[in-house]
Ligand code: XUL
């Protein structure tokens with residue numbers, strides 16, 4: 439993520455208008471007034487739903503925002519969100535190459551660019567019929583030389599964001615703190631070996647909680663940026679995890695005291711940037727939450743690409759979250775089966791989207807959560823139009839997935855098969871075992887009298903995959 443803003447001087451803020459094209463008022467002293475309302479993505483109109491046969495690249499084929507599905511508008515069921523970092527900050531760099539994209543949107547100084555990113559974000563939400571955004575603190579305003587300076591930058595841009603929210607009704611799905619980019623966090627933040635890094639992280643998080651509350655965010659995410667290790671030879675894992683839990687308790691107590699009613703999320707990821715990330719996968723995070731008494735306040739933000747990096751399917755991670763009552767929100771993206779790192783691609787796999795939405799429907803739909811596109815256009819897809827094409831691809835894939843998941847449930851064959859497969863657990867014996875009324879000795883007597891197990895039936899995986907294919911391809 440190419441943050442890397444240099445520190446910003448206050449003088450720069452008082453600079454006169456940076457670009458007559460971007461800001462028509464030449465006399466302002468407050469950058470907040472430098473909102474020209476000039477269109478950022480000129481030549482691209484609001485994206486319309488045109489139906490499955492449309493060949494217009496700038497149209498939706500499956501996402502029809504106001505169509506009612508499962509008793510809710512599609513836009514309310516899917517709750518799509520723009521990821522501020524990938525969409526408005528990432529510039530196509532990789533470890534071999536310089537930026538291929540210009541994300542300054544007509545701004546010149548770092549603060550001016552920050553204002554224009556807000557304009558671009560709200561214009562994208564409007565044109566794409568996306569109702570939410572997600573952000574890291576360092577996405578929305580440049581980092582200053584001190585925490586106080588960073589906070590002042592954030593506070594200024596936050597005013598502008600809140601104003602835009604009030605004008606448009608657009609909402610914040612969740613916010614998070616970037617505790618991984620700055621070199622001060624080279625050894626971690628909440629799990630740092632040096633108490634000063636922990637203190638700085640706490641200060642940064644406090645400011646971000648205040649921002650989340652200002653934006654009416656439904657959630658606050660913790661992705662363990664550099665919370666992990668490179669080698670156990672230099673690591674006190676027990677102390678680091680205890681400290682992480684201490685920090686999360688402080689966060690929860692502070693946010694609740696300020697009136698935050700939404701969800702806190704942990705976003706599992708097994709590796710990258712560290713060799714081992716503590717929030718490895720859903721099961722590991724749940725064990726952490728249980729150990730440290732955080733289950734009442736924290737849920738999971740499950741990311742598809744992180745699931746596959748952990749050696750699981752996306753559906754598996756969602757099922758683990760649902761079965762443990764901590765299904766919360768989703769980072770909708772996909773990785774590349776041939777690459778072992780987090781490629782954060784826009785999701786286009788309809789099977790994964792269908793099975794994801796199947797889990798979401800079974801979980802009762804989203805409450806505070808939603809589908810955030812933690813995805814970026816490829817380095818070679820460098821134009822502004824590519825941003826629209828990428829979001830359309832992701833949104834249509836999940837709209838298709840929602841329709842297919844609904845069809846799968848209405849079709850009923852898979853649910854009926856599963857019910858039948860476990861039917862013996864509803865027998866008197868099965869129910870007694872489930873109720874804990876039977877001892878090991880009693881089961882041993884039954885087993886001795888049984889002869890052998892004669893009730894196995896086929897698992898019929900191939901048949902069920904055929905049913906899935908039939909439903910997915912005959913919507
Ligand atoms: C990193 C990642 C983050 C989180 C938010 O892999 O997924 O973008 O979603 O910090």
Ligand code: CO
Nearest residue numbers: 705741769812
């Ligand atoms: Co993510």
